[in-house]
Amino acid sequence: MYRKPPVWLVFVLLLLFAFTLPPRPVTAQEGTTSLEQAIQTAKELFPETKLYPDFSSEFNSSPMRSTWGLRWEASDDEQGNLFVEVDAHSGEIISFNQWKPEPDSNAPTSMTLTQAQGLAGQWLQKLVPQKASRLRLVSGNDVIPLSGYGNTSCNFRWERVENGIPVVGEGAYMEINTRTRNIMSYHLNWLETPLVEVGKAISREQALRVFQEQQMLQLQYFMPREVRPLAADGQKEKLRLVYRIDHPSNGTIDALTGKPLVLKEGQWKEEMANYAMMGGMGERKAAADLTPQEISELEKNSQILTRDAAAARVKQWVDIPSQASLTSANLGRDWGNPETRVWNLNWNLNATDSSTPPFELWARVDAMSGRLYSFHLYGGDDSVPPKLDRNAAQAIADDFLKKIEPQLVGQVKLSPDPNSNTKEIQGNHDFRYTRQVNGISFPRDGMNVTVSSRERKVVGYDLTWWPQEFPSAAAAIEATAANQRFLESAPLTLCYIHINQRNQSSQLALVYQPVPSSLDEPFAMLDASNGEKLDGAGNPLTSKPGKKSFTDISGHFAEKQIKLMGQAGLMSEFGTQFKPDQPIKNIDFLRTLIGAREGIWQLENMNDNRVISYCQTRGWLTGKIDPQELLPRQLMTQVVIRSMGLETVARRPAMFKNPFPDDSTITEANLGYVALANGLGLLHVNQAFNGAEPVTRGEVAYTLVNSLQTR
Numbered sequence: 243m244y245r246k247p248p249v250w251l252v253f254v255l256l257l258l259f260a261f262t263l264p265p266r267p268v269t270a271q272e273g274t275t276s277l278e279q280a281i282q283t284a285k286e287l288f289p290e291t292k293l294y295p296d297f298s299s300e301f302n303s304s305p306m307r308s309t310w311g312l313r314w315e316a317s318d319d320e321q322g323n324l325f326v327e328v329d330a331h332s333g334e335i336i337s338f339n340q341w342k343p344e345p346d347s348n349a350p351t352s353m354t355l356t357q358a359q360g361l362a363g364q365w366l367q368k369l370v371p372q373k374a375s376r377l378r379l380v381s382g383n384d385v386i387p388l389s390g391y392g393n394t395s396c397n398f399r400w401e402r403v404e405n406g407i408p409v410v411g412e413g414a415y416m417e418i419n420t421r422t423r424n425i426m427s428y429h430l431n432w433l434e435t436p437l438v439e440v441g442k443a444i445s446r447e448q449a450l451r452v453f454q455e456q457q458m459l460q461l462q463y464f465m466p467r468e469v470r471p472l473a474a475d476g477q478k479e480k481l482r483l484v485y486r487i488d489h490p491s492n493g494t495i496d497a498l499t500g501k502p503l504v505l506k507e508g509q510w511k512e513e514m515a516n517y518a519m520m521g522g523m524g525e526r527k528a529a530a531d532l533t534p535q536e537i538s539e540l541e542k543n544s545q546i547l548t549r550d551a552a553a554a555r556v557k558q559w560v561d562i563p564s565q566a567s568l569t570s571a572n573l574g575r576d577w578g579n580p581e582t583r584v585w586n587l588n589w590n591l592n593a594t595d596s597s598t599p600p601f602e603l604w605a606r607v608d609a610m611s612g613r614l615y616s617f618h619l620y621g622g623d624d625s626v627p628p629k630l631d632r633n634a635a636q637a638i639a640d641d642f643l644k645k646i647e648p649q650l651v652g653q654v655k656l657s658p659d660p661n662s663n664t665k666e667i668q669g670n671h672d673f674r675y676t677r678q679v680n681g682i683s684f685p686r687d688g689m690n691v692t693v694s695s696r697e698r699k700v701v702g703y704d705l706t707w708w709p710q711e712f713p714s715a716a717a718a719i720e721a722t723a724a725n726q727r728f729l730e731s732a733p734l735t736l737c738y739i740h741i742n743q744r745n746q747s748s749q750l751a752l753v754y755q756p757v758p759s760s761l762d763e764p765f766a767m768l769d770a771s772n773g774e775k776l777d778g779a780g781n782p783l784t785s786k787p788g789k790k791s792f793t794d795i796s797g798h799f800a801e802k803q804i805k806l807m808g809q810a811g812l813m814s815e816f817g818t819q820f821k822p823d824q825p826i827k828n829i830d831f832l833r834t835l836i837g838a839r840e841g842i843w844q845l846e847n848m849n850d851n852r853v854i855s856y857c858q859t860r861g862w863l864t865g866k867i868d869p870q871e872l873l874p875r876q877l878m879t880q881v882v883i884r885s886m887g888l889e890t891v892a893r894r895p896a897m898f899k900n901p902f903p904d905d906s907t908i909t910e911a912n913l914g915y916v917a918l919a920n921g922l923g924l925l926h927v928n929q930a931f932n933g934a935e936p937v938t939r940g941e942v943a944y945t946l947v948n949s950l951q952t953r
Contacts, residue, residue, distance in 0.1 A: 274330070274331055274333075275310070275328060275329070275330050275331065275332070275333040277299060277301075277310060279333060280299075280310040280312060280328035280330070280333070281299075281312060283328060283333060283335065284312050284326040284328065284335065287335060287368060287369065288324065288326065288338070288340070290324060290340065290342075291314045291324055293314075293316070293322070293324075293342075294314035294315050294316050294322065294323060294324055295316070295317060296314065296315040296316070296317060297312070297313065297314050297315075298313045298315075299311060299312050299313070300313075301330070303330075307329060307330075307331065307336075307433075308329075308330040308331060309327050309328060309329055309330055309336065310327070310328040310330055311325070311326075311327050312325070312326045312327070312328065313325050313326075320343065321342070321343070322340070322341055322342030322343065323340070323341055323342075324338075324339070324340045324341075325337070325338070325339045325340070326338050334369070334370055334372075334373075334430070335369045335370075335428070335430075336429070336430045336431075336432075337428065337429050337430070338369075338425070338427060338428040338429075339426070339427045339428075340424070340425070340426060340427070341426075353420050353423055354386070354805075354806075354809065355386055355396065355789065355809050358386070358396040358398075358418045358420055359379070359396075359398060361418055361423065361425075362396075362398040362416050362418050362425075363379075365416060365425050365428070366400065366414065366416070369428060369430070370414070370430060373402075373430075373432060376402060376403055376404065377400035377401070377402060377403070377413060377414055378400060378401050378402075378403045378408070379398065379399075379400050380398075380399040380400060380401055380413075385788060385789050385809065385810050385811040385841075385842055386420050386789070386806075386809045386810060387810055387841045387842075388806060388807070388810045388812075388838045388839075388946070388947060388950050389838065389839050389840070389841070389950050395417045395418060395419050395420065395426055396417070396418045396420050397415070397416070397417050397418075398415070398416045398417075398418070399413060399414070399415050399416075400413045400414045400415075401413040402432060404437055404738065405437070405440055407440065407736050407737060407738055407752075408735070408737050408738070408757075409737070409738040409750075410512055410737050410738065410739045410740070411431065411512035411739070411740060412431050412432055412433065413430075413431060413432075414428070414429065414430045414431075414432075415427075415428065415429045416428045416429075435740075435750050436750065437738065437750060438498075438738065438750050438751065438752040440497075440736075440752060442498055443497040443498060443736065443752055444497055444498075444500045444754075446734055446736070446754065448500060449495045449497070449500070449734050449754035450729070450734055452495050452500060452501070452502065453493065453495065453725070453729070453734060453754075454722075454725055456489060456491075456502055457489075457721075458487055458488075458489040458491070458493050458502075459485050459486070459487055459488075459493075459721070459724060459725050459728055460485065460486065460487070460488040460489075460683065461483070461484075461485055461682055461715065461718060461721065461724075461770055462483075462484055462485075462486060462488065462682060462683045462684065462685060463481050463482070463483060463484075463679060463682055463683070463684035463686075463710075463712055463713075464481065464482045464483075464484040464486065464684075464685075464686070464767065464780050465481050465482070465686050465710075465780070466778075466779045466780055480711065480713075481684075481710055481711065481712055481713060482713075482769060482770075482776070482780050483682075483713050483715060483718055483769075483770040483771060484767045484768060484769060484770050484776065484780065485719075485721075485724040485728060485767060485768040485770050486766065486767035486768070487756070487767075488683070488685070489502065490502070490504045490658070490660035491503050491504050491660075492755075493755055493756050494511070494739075494753050494754070494755040495734075495753060495754040495755070496751065496752075496753055497736060497752040497753050497754055498752060503751065503753055504660040505741070506743075508743055508744055509741055509742065509743045510741075510742055510743075511739050511740065511741050511742070511751075512739055512740040512742065545610055546573075546583065546609050546610060547585065547607070547609050547610070547612055549568075549571045549573075549585065549587075551612070552571075552585035552587065552607040552609060552612070553568060553571070553585075553587055555607050555612045555614055556587060556603075556605045556607060556614060556617060558614075559614060559617070559646060559703075560603060560605070560617055560619060562589055562601075562603060563591055563601055565591050565598075566589045566590060566591040566601050566603070567589065567590060567591070568587065568588070568589055569588050569589065569590045570586075570587070570588040571585060571586070571587050571588070572585075572586050573585055573586075573609055574586060576615075579708050582608060582609075582610070583608075583609035583610065584606050584607065584608060584609060584615065585606065585607045585608075585609050586604075586605075586606055587603075587604070587605045587606075587607065588602075588603065588604050588605075589601070589602065589603040590602050590603075591621075599621050599622055599623050600620075600621045601619075601620075601621040602619075602620040602621055603617060603618070603619050603620070604616075604617065604618045605617040605618075613705070614646065614703070614705070615704070615705050615706075616703055616704040616705065617702070617703050618692075618701070618702045618703075619701040619702065620701075622694065622696060622697055622701075623696070624696075626696040626697075627696070628667045628668055628669050628695035628696055629667065629695055629696065629698065630667060630671065630693065630695040630698060631664060631665050631666060631667050632662050632663065632664045632665070632666060632671055633664045633665075635671035635673075635693040635695060636656070636671070636673060636693075638693050638698065638699065638700065639671075639673045639691040639693050639700065642691060642700045642703070643675065643689060643691065646703075647689070647705065650689075650707060653677060653678055653679075654675035654676060654677055654678060654688055654689060655675065655676055655678050655683070656673060656674070656675055657674040657675070657676050659672075659674075667695060668695060669694070669695055669696060670692050670693065670694055670695060670701070670702075671692070671693045671695060672690065672691070672692050672702075673690070673691045673692075673693070674688065674689075674690055675688050675689040675690075675691070676688040677707065679712050680712065680715055682715055684710075684712075686706065687706050687707050687708065687710075688706060688707070689703070689704065689705050689706075689707075690702070690703070690704040691703055713771075715770075717771050718770040718771060719770060719771070719772075719773055723773070724768055724770065724773070727768055727773045728756070728768055729756065731758060731759060731765050731768075731775055732756035732757055732758045732759070732765055733756065733757065733759070734754045734755065734756055734757075735754065735755065735756070735757040736752065736753075736754055737752075737753055737754070737755060737757065738750050738751070738752060739751050739753055739755075763775075763783055763788075764777040764778060764783070765777065765783060766778040767780070769782075788811055789808060789809050789810075789811055790808040790809075790811060790813075790814040790818075791808055791818065792804060792805075792808055792818060792819060792820035793818050793819060794819050794820055794821065794822070795820050795822055795940075798822050798940055799926055799940065799944065800822060800926070800940040800941065800943050800944035802947075803943040803944045803946075803947035803948065804820055804822060804940060804943045806943075806947050807834075807838075807943045807946075807947065808820075810837065810838065810842060811837070811842040812834050812837045812838060812842060813830075813834055813939060813942075813943065815830070820939065820940075821939055822938060822939050822940030822943070823938050823939075823940060824938060824939050825872045825873070825936040825937065825938055825939075826872070826873050826936075826937055826938065826939045826942055827869065827870055827871065827872060827873060828867050828868065828869050828870070828871055828872070828873050828877070829850050829853060829854070829869035829870065830873075831873045831878060831881075831937070831942055832853050832854065832857050832863065832869075832881075833845060833848070833853055834942060834943075834946060835857070835862065835881065835882070835885060835946060836848075836853065836856060836857070838946045838947070838950060839885060839950070850869045853869075854867070854869065857881070860885075861884055861889070862881050862884045862885045863881055863884075864884075872936040872937075873936060873937045873942070874933060874934050874935065874936060874937065875925075875927075875931065875932060875933050875934070875935050875936075875937050875941075876907065876912055876915075876931075876933030876934065878937050878941075878942065878945065879912070879915050879916060879919045879924075879925070879933070879945075880892075880912065880915045882919065882924060882945055882946065882949050883915045883918055883919060885949070886949055886952070888918055891914065891918065892914035892915045892918050893914055894914055895910045895911075895913040895914050897914065898913055898914050898917035898918070899917065900913060900916075900917070901916065901917055901920045901921070901931075902916070902920075902927075902929070902930050902931045904929070904930065905930040905931045905932065905933075907930075907931060907932060907933035907934055908931055908933065912933065916931050916933070919945075922948070922949070922952050923948055923952070924944075924945045924948050924949050924952070925945065926941055926944050926945075
């Protein structure tokens with residue numbers, strides 16, 4: 243079998259290429275490329291097929307295209323495999339994946355990002371020579387690790403461009419192994435869909451006026467849906483005041499009509515790879531249930547409602563048939579507030595005859611206050627025709643909220659449903675009421691109500707409402723400035739997009755929509771207090787790992803090594819400046835050492851204490867240090883030699899000759915370390931070692947990179 247791609251890659255490909263979308267207007271034609279021709283094409287492009295004796299093929303046909311799937315495998319699965327997919331109509335390679343074991347998994351990378359990009363471009367010309375000129379490279383932000391630890395691949399994406407306009411969701415993806423210099427995987431998504439005429443499109447200035455007049459960018463209080471009880475520093479997470487897109491069109495403007503593009507029910511549009519712009523924020527995670535022993539102990543506390551008392555609270559608001567049984571009840575922590583205990587209750591009634599409709603009810607009750615957080619009622623008689631239009635259903639929902647939460651109903655605002663028709667009669671009507679604080683929306687909190695048009699009652703209810711400290715909006719930047727800053731980071735861009743609808747052919751639409759300047763940057767919103775760019779979880783983008791380029795290193799003795807540090811995403815504390823001659827602190831050196839040896843992702847959520855402990859556990863650091871003191875050359879040398887596994891040799895001073903005999907800082911205790919480091923080319927010093935002298939950032943880059951390239 244071909245190599246199973248990592249989860250993150252599957253996620254990117256699903257978002258970028260959307261293979262499983264319903265039918266497009268392209269209808270797969272009978273393949274004009276035979277199996278024999280497909281095999282010949284694959285073998286010409288990938289001679290490695292001869293390494294795998296086991297071959298199999300399959301033919302797949304869908305409304306989008308017909309393809310030949312060709313698979314070569316070694317007799318032993320552990321020896322590798324290769325998979326090629328060929329378009330049965332055009333004869334082009336549209337997918338490739340190869341896996342084979344690498345004999346030396348700790349070998350350093352052998353190519354720079356520029357070299358990898360050049361190789362990827364050569365492959366693209368080989369694979370799709372007729373389309374390569376209409377594929378534009380999307381600047382990537384992938385790091386290239388300095389060592390063999392972590393990811394050793396570099397990913398490249400190209401977007402399809404027609405008439406100078408990108409076609410959202412169509413393009414190519416390629417992965418290059420920076421150690422072996424081989425292509426690891428490739429995929430092309432390209433459909434020959436008729437293009438929309440661009441001559442009648444409105445100007446970008448007109449689209450900008452629509453964006454601003456419709457107030458698509460809204461000032462809101464924000465907290466991720468997936469809430470961590472404690473942040474990395476041990477403090478409770480706080481709300482942010484942000485500017486983010488909140489409009490039924492999701493910021494998309496029809497370039498032909500000049501109106502916001504609001505999709506009809508059942509429609510969806512293909513999104514760009516940067517899903518954070520569409521509000522991707524993670525999902526709720528259910529809190530763990532308590533054990534029976536914990537429940538028993540809590541029930542002894544008079545402040546905790548018993549199961550029967552919690553059930554009685556539900557019955558105040560929901561008519562439960564006397565024949566229905568309480569089939570399950572458990573007490574657990576709430577997902578959004580771990581200090582809150584919630585009863586989760588379930589009633590069931592299995593009908594014994596056709597005259598009794600089935601009944602099922604799920605409900606959640608605060609185990610201390612008795613507040614009803616949610617209930618969902620299933621069952622009823624579907625043969626009864628719907629009776630209520632949306633206005634009538636809303637009146638029932640409004641009346642219900644006034645009764646169940648009279649103190650909160652004045653603090654919410656009904657969110658409009660752009661696809662609703664107030665006179666339309668349907669089975670259920672759903673309403674979302676969003677919490678308002680100081681006149682500002684807080685979308686995470688609020689109420690959802692579902693009204694049955696058949697039974698003329700509320701059959702679904704959810705309340706999310708937790709005590710929060712809301713920051714003042716007084717210091718928020720003005721909306722005009724926020725719009726300018728947002729659209730500088732994600733300019734309104736003329737794009738082709740696919741509008742899909744189930745059981746119908748999709749259509750290409752010409753639209754303006756915000757597109758981040760870097761599609762690899764998960765930009766989603768702005769911090770309203772300072773205009774800082776944030777991702778979909780509200781975190782500053784400045785903290786995101788990625789390759790860096792520095793503007794102040796030209797001509798420096800460590801220029802080459804500093805560039806490699808930047809490609810690995812390391813030592814970027816000062817943005818585009820590296821400050822190579824500035825002394826470095828102990829803790830910053832240790833962080834860089836970990837990132838250089840084991841990959842930048844190893845540093846995620848590591849505070850200073852964990853960094854020091856990590857280095858001590860590995861034997862790189864002995865004794866205690868002040869993390870904020872400047873790093874002396876002697877300490878750097880000893881730590882680096884230990885990280886190379888050479889301490890046993892370094893502790894034998896009799897084996898070495900002092901390379902700096904006039905330097906009084908070299909003693910019998912550190913002679914072996916200094917001699918080894920100097921002999922291996924790890925030091926950039928002149929006539930003396932000067933072990934107590936603070937080390938510069940440039941020297942650290944020089945030493946660490948050279949230590950990893952010494953074999």
